[in-house]
Amino acid sequence: xxxxxxxxxxxxxxxxxxxxxxxxxxxxxxxxxxxxxxxxxxxxxxxxxxxxxxxxxxxxxxxxxxxxxxxxxxxxxxxxxxxxxxxxxxxxxxxxxxxxxxxxxxxxxxxxxxxxxxxxxxxxxxxxxxxxxxxxxxxxxxxxxxxxxxxxxxxxxxxxxxxxxxxxxxxxxxxxxxxxxxxxxxxxxxxxxxxxxxxxxxxxxxxxxxxxxxxxxxxxxxxxxxxxxxxxxxxxxxxxxxxxxxxxxxxxxxxxxxxxxxxxxxxxxxxxxxxxxxxxxxxxxxxxxxxxxxxxxxxxxxxxxxxxxxxxxxxxxxxxxxxxxxxxxxxxxxxxxxxxxxxxxxxxxxxxxx
Amino acid sequence: xxxxxxxxxxxxxxxxxxxxxxxxxxxxxxxxxxxxxxxxxxxxxxxxxxxxxxxxxxxxxxxxxxxxxxxxxxxxxxxxxxxxxxxxxxxxxxxxxxxxxxxxxxxxxxxxxxxxxxxxxxxxxxxxxxxxxxxxxxxxxxxxxxxxxxxxxxxxxxxxxxxxxxxxxxxxxxxxxxxxxxxxxxxxxxxxxxxxxxxxxxxxxxxxxxxxxxxxxxxxxxxxxxxxxxxxxxxxxxxxxxxxxxxxxxxxxxxxxxxxxxxxxxxxxxxxxxxxxxxxxxxxxxxxxxxxxxxxxxxxxxxxxxxxxxxxxxxxxxxxxxxxxxxxxxxxxxxxx
Numbered sequence: 001x002x003x004x005x006x007x008x009x010x011x012x013x014x015x016x017x018x019x020x021x022x023x024x025x026x027x028x029x030x031x032x033x034x035x036x037x038x039x040x041x042x043x044x045x046x047x048x049x050x051x052x053x054x055x056x057x058x059x060x061x062x063x064x065x066x067x068x069x070x071x072x073x074x075x076x077x078x079x080x081x082x083x084x085x086x087x088x089x090x091x092x093x094x095x096x097x098x099x100x101x102x103x104x105x106x107x108x109x110x111x112x113x114x115x116x117x118x119x120x121x122x123x124x125x126x127x128x129x130x131x132x133x134x135x136x137x138x139x140x141x142x143x144x145x146x147x148x149x150x151x152x153x154x155x156x157x158x159x160x161x162x163x164x165x166x167x168x169x170x171x172x173x174x175x176x177x178x179x180x181x182x183x184x185x186x187x188x189x190x191x192x193x194x195x196x197x198x199x200x201x202x203x204x205x206x207x208x209x210x211x212x213x214x215x216x217x218x219x220x221x222x223x224x225x226x227x228x229x230x231x232x233x234x235x236x237x238x239x240x241x242x243x244x245x246x247x248x249x250x251x252x253x254x255x256x257x258x259x260x261x262x263x264x265x266x267x268x269x270x271x272x273x274x275x276x277x278x279x280x281x282x283x284x285x286x287x288x289x290x291x292x293x294x295x296x297x298x299x300x301x302x303x304x305x306x307x308x309x310x311x312x313x314x315x316x317x318x319x320x321x322x323x324x325x326x327x328x329x330x331x332x333x334x335x336x337x338x339x340x341x342x343x344x345x346x347x348x349x350x351x352x353x354x
Numbered sequence: 355x356x357x358x359x360x361x362x363x364x365x366x367x368x369x370x371x372x373x374x375x376x377x378x379x380x381x382x383x384x385x386x387x388x389x390x391x392x393x394x395x396x397x398x399x400x401x402x403x404x405x406x407x408x409x410x411x412x413x414x415x416x417x418x419x420x421x422x423x424x425x426x427x428x429x430x431x432x433x434x435x436x437x438x439x440x441x442x443x444x445x446x447x448x449x450x451x452x453x454x455x456x457x458x459x460x461x462x463x464x465x466x467x468x469x470x471x472x473x474x475x476x477x478x479x480x481x482x483x484x485x486x487x488x489x490x491x492x493x494x495x496x497x498x499x500x501x502x503x504x505x506x507x508x509x510x511x512x513x514x515x516x517x518x519x520x521x522x523x524x525x526x527x528x529x530x531x532x533x534x535x536x537x538x539x540x541x542x543x544x545x546x547x548x549x550x551x552x553x554x555x556x557x558x559x560x561x562x563x564x565x566x567x568x569x570x571x572x573x574x575x576x577x578x579x580x581x582x583x584x585x586x587x588x589x590x591x592x593x594x595x596x597x598x599x600x601x602x603x604x605x606x607x608x609x610x611x612x613x614x615x616x617x618x619x620x621x622x623x624x625x626x627x628x629x630x631x632x633x634x635x636x637x638x639x640x641x642x643x644x645x646x647x648x649x650x651x652x653x654x655x656x657x658x659x660x661x662x663x664x665x666x667x668x669x670x671x672x673x674x675x676x677x678x679x680x681x682x683x684x685x686x687x688x689x690x691x
Contacts, residue, residue, distance in 0.1 A: 078528055080527065080528055082487075082520060082521045082524050083489075083490050083524035083525050083527070083528040085490065086487070086493060086525070087490055087491075087494040087528065089490070090432075090490065090491035090492060090494020090496070090497065091498045093491065093494065094430075094478075094494070094498035094499070095498065096497075110520075113487050114490055117482070117484055117487065118482065118487060118490075118491060121471075122473065122480070123686060124463075124466050124684055125463050125467040125471040126463050126467065126480075126683075127461070127463035127464035127465075127466050127467070128683040128686065129463070129473060163684055165685070186686040
């Protein structure tokens with residue numbers, strides 16, 4: 001319901017995926033940096049959520065922003081997710097560009113109506129007359145014994161419901177560029193960062209959680225996947241922390257003469273269907289590695305993409321997902337259900353044996 | 355019965371309030387006529403020129419007229435599944451609104467929304483079919499206005515049943531905490547579909563709930579448009595001057611069913627409902643006081659019929675949306691998935 005544009009960022013064209021350079025950042029710091037850069041030149045961008053102020057976000061997505069921009073633009077909220085996500089929607093409708101944090105994706109149960117019935121549908125219901133340029137970011141994933149209500153990925157649930165772009169970065173470079181694209185987008189974007197890719201000092205991490213990031217602003221276009229590693233024998237289609245595991249497995253299996261291609265989807269909506277088909281056309285073997293629940297989700301969708309295109313391409317199909325149980329607490333149980341490198345490796349060996 | 359009138363208003367304001375109420379009623383009667391026109395003899399909810407659920411607002415006109423008299427097109431308003439009265443009072447254009455209700459291409463949403471999902475950006479008007487969930491976006495509109503440093507306000511209209519939803523309480527707390535320029539208007543029409551408020555609500559007045567959030571709360575009895583006008587004026591002035599939110603509950607009347615086709619077998623006072631119709635009552639009060647002539651009232655009605663029938667004709671003449679465009683408008687860039 002914008003009558004006068006308040007956003008000031010529309011005239012700036014950012015470079016698309018420049019060379020990463022040599023400076024290394026954690027994913028968390030890359031996110032903080034790009035939000036800060038956007039807030040600096042666009043008054044309409046603001047951040048709200050629980051503990052995004054002095055605490056800096058429970059998973060360090062907003063560290064330091066309140067020192068730079070003050071409590072007028074970086075606002076802690078009551079534990080009222082319905083109210084503050086809805087507030088983001090209303091502000092976006094009036095031309096602002098809110099970055100709203102839902103602390104854990106698992107918490108969507110208390111506020112989903114604002115997300116899927118309002119944020120995601122207003123543009124459609126209004127026949128394109130009302131835009132909702134809003135980022136809803138949230139932490140996902142497990143692997144540190146946080147139990148069934150704080151360890152879920154759930155991106156398939158959001159992607160199933162029309163009207164939201166769903167972005168899932170795997171590394172600092174992509175996180176910065178995708179967040180820039182998310183803030184720029186005139187559509188609502190759900191930005192899901194796995195805790196394991198943030199490079200947090202207090203959680204075990206893969207070395208890929210820290211990587212080269214340009215200081216300048218740039219965008220990684222939403223909907224474009226990345227070939228994280230080229231290979232010829234088998235295609236792993238994956239995203240987020242599972243990209244790290246898949247790359248580790250691919251490096252290991254190279255010594256055994258197995259060539260693994262790893263596709264990092266980077267977003268579920270839009271889904272880069274062409275890249276999936278292109279890779280499977282080359283390898284003939286498809287493994288989907290997804291830390292979300294197995295049934296009725298991303299893994300089945302990816303396989304359907306290939307099957308609908310040309311089922312005869314597939315000499316082997318499998319998936320490494322969370323079987324259809326809630327995430328268990330005990331370390332021994334949780335590591336059994338997660339898509340660990342051991343499970344991924346077994347799936348690759350099985351695929352190439354066919 | 356208590357009079358609807360209060361001493362402070364000018365004759366012109368009184369006639370203007372009545373005029374808004376007459377336009378709304380004329381509109382709802384026409385929509386009702388069109389809704390049933392091709393659903394006879396057997397009622398089929400999905401049939402006809404106006405398909406789907408239809409929640410009409412007859413009887414609740416005083417709320418819309420009294421509150422919206424204080425608003426401009428720059429102020430925001432979020433409404434409910436029963437949105438027509440506040441849309442009309444807010445100044446939403448009848449032609450695109452009616453075309454949307456008929457599911458036509460010239461509707462506000464090009465037929466994607468329907469009667470519960472009307473969006474008029476030029477009036478900052480929107481509505482939602484989910485109980486109490488229209489409140490949080492109103493907070494965001496108020497937040498943007500406050501940030502922009504102007505004195506615009508946002509009104510969130512909802513029913514008394516919504517006051518038992520979490521979204522209601524979260525919104526009251528957050529708006530009071532951040533002193534947002536919001537006016538919460540609760541339309542207490544006694545019924546949450548078929549459940550009377552006595553069986554749904556632990557307090558006799560939702561206005562008392564305002565105290566729990568540190569904001570003023572007022573209950574308007576008797577469906578009096580002038581009392582609504584007075585309460586609305588105070589609340590809007592408070593919001594515009596930086597005084598934060600207000601909760602207003604109006605004891606109003608659902609003259610017809612929850613939705614069309616509702617036989618209202620659960621409603622014991624059904625036969626006497628028309629006796630409480632606020633429009634003839636207010637008309638007669640103004641006539642008796644000499645603030646309105648029968649000629650003036652007739653002119654109001656004639657003008658309302660003219661506007662409403664024009665909108666109905668516009669809707670009927672508008673083309674249906676093109677089925678080949680069924681994927682449009684999911685995203686602004688036209689990419690769907």
